[in-house]
Amino acid sequence: MAACPHTTSVRLNVPHSTAQIYKDECTVCFDSPDNEGGLDVCLSCFNGGCTDPDRYHAIQHYNKEGHPLAVNIKRIKIQKDVRDGEEPPQKITKIAVVAENDADQYEYITEVKCYECGGVEVDRTIGQIPKVVDAIMTSLSASRQSEIKAWEEEIISCDHIRNLAQDAEKVVAAENAHCGNCELGENLWLCLVCGNLGCGRQQFGGTGGNGHGLAHFDATGHGVACKLGTITPEGTADIYCYHCNEERSDDQLGAHLARFGIKVETQQKSIKTLTELSLEQNQNFNFNMFTEDGKSFEPLFGPGYTGFKNLGNSCYMASVLQSVFDLPAFISRYFPADAGHLQTCNQDPGKCLQCQLAKVADGLLSGRYSTPTITDSGEVQGQDGIAPGMFKALVGRGHPEFSTMRQQDSFEFFQHLIKIISQSERTTGRDPTKTFEFSNEQRLQCNECKKVRYSRDSTTALSIAVPATKKANSSGEEDEYESVTFEQCLDTYVAPETLPYNCPSCQNGTTATKTNRFASFPEVLVINMRRFAYQNWVPRKLAVPIIFSEGKIDLEKYRGHGLQAGEELLPEDAPRGSEVAMDWLIQHMEDPDIDDPIVVSAPAGGAFVANPEQITQLADMGFTNKQAKKALKETSGNMERAVEWLFSHMDTPMDDDEDTAPSASGADGQSQAIVGDVTKKGQYHLASFISHKGPSVHCGHYVSHIKKGNQWVLFNDNKVVDDPKAPVDNAYIYIFKREDTE
Numbered sequence: 001m002a003a004c005p006h007t008t009s010v011r012l013n014v015p016h017s018t019a020q021i022y023k024d025e026c027t028v029c030f031d032s033p034d035n036e037g038g039l040d041v042c043l044s045c046f047n048g049g050c051t052d053p054d055r056y057h058a059i060q061h062y063n064k065e066g067h068p069l070a071v072n073i074k075r076i077k078i079q080k081d082v083r084d085g086e087e088p089p090q091k092i093t094k095i096a097v098v099a100e101n102d103a104d105q106y107e108y109i110t111e112v113k114c115y116e117c118g119g120v121e122v123d124r125t126i127g128q129i130p131k132v133v134d135a136i137m138t139s140l141s142a143s144r145q146s147e148i149k150a151w152e153e154e155i156i157s158c159d160h161i162r163n164l165a166q167d168a169e170k171v172v173a174a175e176n177a178h179c180g181n182c183e184l185g186e187n188l189w190l191c192l193v194c195g196n197l198g199c200g201r202q203q204f205g206g207t208g209g210n211g212h213g214l215a216h217f218d219a220t221g222h223g224v225a226c227k228l229g230t231i232t233p234e235g236t237a238d239i240y241c242y243h244c245n246e247e248r249s250d251d252q253l254g255a256h257l258a259r260f261g262i263k264v265e266t267q268q269k270s271i272k273t274l275t276e277l278s279l280e281q282n283q284n285f286n287f288n289m290f291t292e293d294g295k296s297f298e299p300l301f302g303p304g305y306t307g308f309k310n311l312g313n314s315c316y317m318a319s320v321l322q323s324v325f326d327l328p329a330f331i332s333r334y335f336p337a338d339a340g341h342l343q344t345c346n347q348d349p350g351k352c353l354q355c356q357l358a359k360v361a362d363g364l365l366s367g368r369y370s371t372p373t374i375t376d377s378g379e380v381q382g383q384d385g386i387a388p389g390m391f392k393a394l395v396g397r398g399h400p401e402f403s404t405m406r407q408q409d410s411f412e413f414f415q416h417l418i419k420i421i422s423q424s425e426r427t428t429g430r431d432p433t434k435t436f437e438f439s440n441e442q443r444l445q446c447n448e449c450k451k452v453r454y455s456r457d458s459t460t461a462l463s464i465a466v467p468a469t470k471k472a473n474s475s476g477e478e479d480e481y482e483s484v485t486f487e488q489c490l491d492t493y494v495a496p497e498t499l500p501y502n503c504p505s506c507q508n509g510t511t512a513t514k515t516n517r518f519a520s521f522p523e524v525l526v527i528n529m530r531r532f533a534y535q536n537w538v539p540r541k542l543a544v545p546i547i548f549s550e551g552k553i554d555l556e557k558y559r560g561h562g563l564q565a566g567e568e569l570l571p572e573d574a575p576r577g578s579e580v581a582m583d584w585l586i587q588h589m590e591d592p593d594i595d596d597p598i599v600v601s602a603p604a605g606g607a608f609v610a611n612p613e614q615i616t617q618l619a620d621m622g623f624t625n626k627q628a629k630k631a632l633k634e635t636s637g638n639m640e641r642a643v644e645w646l647f648s649h650m651d652t653p654m655d656d657d658e659d660t661a662p663s664a665s666g667a668d669g670q671s672q673a674i675v676g677d678v679t680k681k682g683q684y685h686l687a688s689f690i691s692h693k694g695p696s697v698h699c700g701h702y703v704s705h706i707k708k709g710n711q712w713v714l715f716n717d718n719k720v721v722d723d724p725k726a727p728v729d730n731a732y733i734y735i736f737k738r739e740d741t742e
Contacts, residue, residue: 004114004122006068012128015135020142020350022048022390023073027349028057030363030386033108038074042067042133047349056705059115064343068116071124071133073107079376108137108667128170142350146393160243161250169193171261181212186271188229189240192250193222195260200227207665214538217242224251226257229271235264276536278376297721299382300713303367307385307718316391316410318400319704320417322715323688323735325364326706327524329435334361340577353424356391357610363388370720377492385718410690410702411463411528411733418460435741436460436526439519439674441560446503446569448510451570454562457673461526464493468533468542482717483729486553489529494558504571516558520676525555525684525736541692545729548686552739555682612637618646683739689731702732 022039025032026048033039040058044067047338051072054503058070063681072597075386110133124133130379172195178185187200187209198213203625217223218648227238229251241248254264304326308318324330339359342349349355363369363386395417402416406489418433425431437460444453466489494516501512527571533647563569614637618628629648635641694700703716705726712726 001123002114002117002120004117006114006116007112007122007126007129009068010044010069011134012069014128014131015046015139015575017139018145019046020145020348021046021136022047022142022350023136023388024141024143024334025387026057026356027052027062027358027390028337029055029069030359030369031055031057033073033075033303038072038109040070040072041136043069043071043112043129043136043346048137061693062115065231068114069122069129070113070115071112071136072111073137074105076248077105078105080198110137112586133686134421136572142644143389143393145388146389155247157247157249157251158244159243159254160241161248163240164192164224164252164256166192166256166259167194168718169259169261173196179210179212181215182210184208184210186226189225189227190257190260191216191220191222192224192226192256192259194220196220196222198225213240214242224248224250226253227271229268230258230267231262231264231267233265233282236738271286275666282441297714297723299372300371301318301367301370301383302706302718303365303370305365305713306367306370307715307720308384308473309385309387310717311387311392312390312405313407314388314392315702316413317388317395318717319690319702319715320410320414321360321388322704322706323366323733324414324417325361325689327432327435327735327737328689328741329432329523331361331365333430333432334358335365337362351394353394353420356394357421358390360386362389382540382719406699410692413734414526433460435523437524438522438676441517441519441562443515443517443560446501446506446510446570447498447512447515448508449503450503451503451505451568451569452563453570454560454672460522461495461528463528463530464489465530466542466544466546467492468544479543481542481544484545486549489527490555490558518555518558518677518682519560519562519674521559521680521682521738522676523738523741524687526739527734527736528713529732529734533630533730541694543730546731547641550729552684553684553686554735555684559682611637614642678741680738684736685739686728686734690733690735690736691730692732705731 014650021041021611023033023046026039029052030052031039031050035050035052037053040049040051042049042058042065043062045065047061047065049070050056051058062068062070101217110124110127111121113119116123124130127704167596172190176185177188177197179188180197182199184199188197189200191213192196198216198217199211200209200213200311201211211223216224217296223243225240225242225385225587227240231237235254236249237247237253239250239253240246241293252735257264284690308314308321310318323336332355334354338354341354341358345352348357349359369386370383372384373384375381396404399416401408402413419434422433425433437458439458442455442457444455445451452691467484469484471480471482477536493738497514498511499514500509504511529546532540533542550592569720614632615625615628617639618631628642631642631645633638635645685707692700692702703714705712705714705723705728712723712728714721714726715722
């Protein structure tokens with residue numbers, strides 16, 4: 001063991017209980033203490049770095065930060081002999097967050113090393129080193145802290161529960177209890193206002209329900225209910241607030257139930273909670289993993305065939321990431337990782353979006369983590385996959401839904417992911433989300449004067465309602481629907497819609513017809529098929545098969561062409577600027593930089609010259625170039641004051657000399673420049689699709705199918721297999737690549 005001066009000269013601090021300690025895996029790749037060389041955890045900042053000779057992110061961290069001391073952690077699984085008569089492990093009956101304790105399963109080997117001295121092992125008994133190493137080994141890891149926080153913050157109380165006004169006392173008999181509106185004796189919800197028993201919505205796992213609990217709320221306004229069978233002696237249970245449309249907790253549940261003759265201290269939990277049911281189904285879901293003759297699909301391994309471990313209701317994220325990182329724009333941006341960024345990044349890698357995107361790309365595309373697991377008997381099984389806990393914690397941070405452990409909508413997550421990536425790449429010039437961008441053309445025609453207005457808006461995806469027609473002979477528990485073609489679905493996107501309209505030309509109230517078309521076609525077209533409808537107050541999935549024609553998909557007939565010969569433009573609506581500006585502010589309220597002061601460059605002297613970027617920003621809010629330049633001139637280029645000035649001077653005339661640049665509306669009546677290349681043809685092929693399995697939009701499981709060569713590959717969490725029966729007709733999200741995009 002070498003003598004090292006840094007063991008005494010480097011100042012070390014014992015990590016506090018909430019310190020972010022990255023001891024589960026490297027912050028920039030998915031190597032862990034289970035790898036041959038183990039994981040190095042920095043004793044100064046607790047960053048985790050891999051020791052693989054080809055990457056050695058631990059040394060990269062030292063070169064960048066200058067922190068010389070690290071503890072190397074290796075984890076080795078303990079091989080146990082199975083003896084006759086041993087008792088099985090205790091069955092878990094309740095999901096709970098417990099302290100990490102895997103000492104019975106693994107042996108940990110640690111040593112302290114100094115990179116300044118050439119990476120040699122040094123004396124670990126000097127100074128603060130013993131306390132720091134002990135704290136690292138016994139503290140919760142960063143990923144575990146994030147997981148606990150997500151579960152703990154998930155369910156809270158609300159004012160409807162805290163201020164609950166209950167009716168007169170009433171004894172509710174538990175024996176032979178059933179719904180007050182039907183004969184169901186399971187999935188019963190007790191109204192905590194009046195004691196009514198109503199069945200819940202149909203749940204996964206085969207639990208029936210007709211939504212009579214919700215119907216009771218609609219009829220009476222009694223909005224708080226407790227699910228019978230989930231009550232524990234500790235005073236916990238499934239509580240639902242229909243006012244908030246959320247699961248809640250009730251700190252006064254004992255007193256509220258006593259009103260109906262129920263003593264919580266005598267109750268025993270007899271059925272699974274909503275969280276338990278959701279998590280169990282999600283983690284154990286098989287999603288048709290067998291061939292027609294009953295044989296399981298053969299697992300696939302190698303680069304591009306890596307799965308994700310299910311963190312508990314994380315399949316919505318995994319399915320989106322698999323499809324996104326199959327796209328050329330994302331592969332070229334994040335794989336391999338930008339070495340220059342890793343060296344210059346001034347953030348904690350675990351909290352840097354670009355670092356984490358590159359980490360996910362490396363995990364999925366390198367093939368290092370797509371290797372078969374071998375059982376003790378030598379049987380080859382599927383892969384372990386990678387655990388995207390660090391990424392999930394980062395992208396969900398501060399979001400009311402994605403920061404929790406609840407199941408989420410995969411399309412909503414796609415939109416959230418694209419938004420935060422676009423914001424983080426705003427100044428790099430390498431934004432991969434531009435591969436999704438295109439312009440939508442809206443045509444508005446007054447049905448009285450026949451004048452028209454064209455407008456464009458940029459977007460990154462379409463969301464289309466699937467036409468649903470029940471089969472005449474539909475019978476059984478689930479309705480059957482007639483098949484529709486993909487073209488019929490797109491026809492609903494371009495279908496004319498009649499709206500009430502105050503025409504600025506006719507000067508009276510009338511109606512107008514609005515239609516949508518593609519003004520340009522993106523490199524990658526994402527379409528969300530809305531497959532749900534409300535039945536008995538409950539949103540239910542509609543199993544409408546969508547038929548695709550073989551080969552290339554041509555969307556040219558859905559292209560818009562702007563103002564046509566003989567069409568006369570409608571005049572602009574006077575108040576439009578303020579309305580659009582307010583819409584813009586509402587849509588951007590969640591932007592992380594919405595409250596940041598806007599930095600402007602003041603003119604050196606002479607006449608004021610407006611910043612073109614500021615003019616564009618104000619034009620995006622709906623103001624004309626004249627208004628934008630006037631406001632900037634009046635406020636000396638202060639963007640915040642310019643917005644305030646515009647709202648308070650909507651009727652102020654604009655001087656002609658304010659409009660030296662092209663106006664926001666061109667000669668063709670369009671209100672925004674086209675995003676994307678209008679010369680590219682709208683010809684596509686289906687590249688991947690994301691499917692949802694489950695009876696309700698509130699629960700279920702997401703998987704992704706990706707076209708690899710001539711075969712469809714199923715990515716079902718960490719199960720990656722060739723799927724000859726890919727259910728193309730029942731997807732929730734379709735992702736198309738333009739023919740010239742490969």
